[in-house]
Amino acid sequence: MAPMKYEEQLKDKLEQRTIEPSSNAWQKLSDKLDANESKKNNKGFWYLGIAASIVGVLLITTMINNGNTDITEPIIVDTNKTDLEPININTKDKIVTVDKETPFNETEEVASENNTIEPPKKQSNNKSALKQKLNKEQHKLIPNKTNEMVVAKNLKETSKETIIKPLSFQEQKAKEVVVQIQTMQQTREVTNAEIDALLNAAQREISFKKLYNENTKTIDANALLLSVENDIEIQSFRTRVFEMLKTGYNEVKTVVAQRNN
């Protein structure tokens, strides 16, 4: 469909036409463009803000992490340089005190059990058995010597003195007991009961030493409570054993009496 002649005429005439827009048209367009740009900028700010906050959070977390390591690392370095030896000494002291304490309880229990369970034997027991027992008790009384030697080697001279002093007291007691038994053996035969009595006496002295603080002239309440509780337990055990023996004896007695009937 070819364009018609009049259409070309129309086109020419219309193409030459221009219509002036209203005076405020540009202002409207300009305002619209401004609003659009501010919108875009706001969007940009939003994205920028979000990005900045994410970066901020990341920075803070990394700083916190770094800060922690920064704080801990110098402490490690310091301890290596200066605080390491005192700390070691302290821990070793603790180890030593633990070693010191545990054997006492064991010996106490063993001694008391010896008192109660084992019925008093006659003096006809041979000396070798007594010696073995003595060695055992002595070994229990004197806490792990080899360990202490190793620990003591590592410590400074000052700390050595502090550790050796309480040890020497226990050793002294143990030696005293041994000497006493030996002297008794020279004159006459020693019974188990006598040995137990001597050991108990020594233990009581040691435990009193533990309870009583000479420097402050006070008694450690916790240690006292512990010792009392131990005594109660032992007593109850003792009474239980006696009860059992009593009932057993009564049963045997009645059986024998009934047999006669």
Added chain:
Amino acid sequence: MNPLKVIQLYKNEAQLIKKASQNNREAQHTLYEWHAPKMLSVCRYYINDVHHAEEVMLNGFFKVFTKLKSFNSNGSFEGWIRRIMVNEAISFLRAKKQLEFSSDEIIYQDIATNNINEEIDVAQIQQLIDYLPEGYRMVFVMYAIEGYKHSEIATMLSINEGTSKSQLFKARQLLQQQLKKLNTVTHGTNEI
């Protein structure tokens, strides 16, 4: 126009477009001043009310300036703006639901190829176009004035090519009748 002046103008326009794409308001204003009267006329082809036409033109310029970076500088800037304006006008008419295309079957007949009176005013021509129904008018303006092909019109208006052709034929028939009336009124005869 002196060819040197044309080159100068082209250079100036290219610079202005570059500045305007960087949201330089002065450059945008200059481009607007250069093209707005012509573009308002183009919008007026499609839209009866000049205020609405101006509204469409401003929306078109808004798109021009916001999408100026996508303008291919090899082509004609005016042609690019013009296409945006036509699309804006189509959108406007669609939004107003004024754009309807009758699907009546038509019998193509030879239309008398009369010349139009040389004295006929451009306002009168606009009036003739304004009388056309929206569908006829749209296709007629796009085909006869803007120079689009039927295939392009069909794509832009989302219609069949056949519909575009029938709309053009009907528009021409109506225009012929109107022209006859106009000639008879002004010269007392249809023949000029």
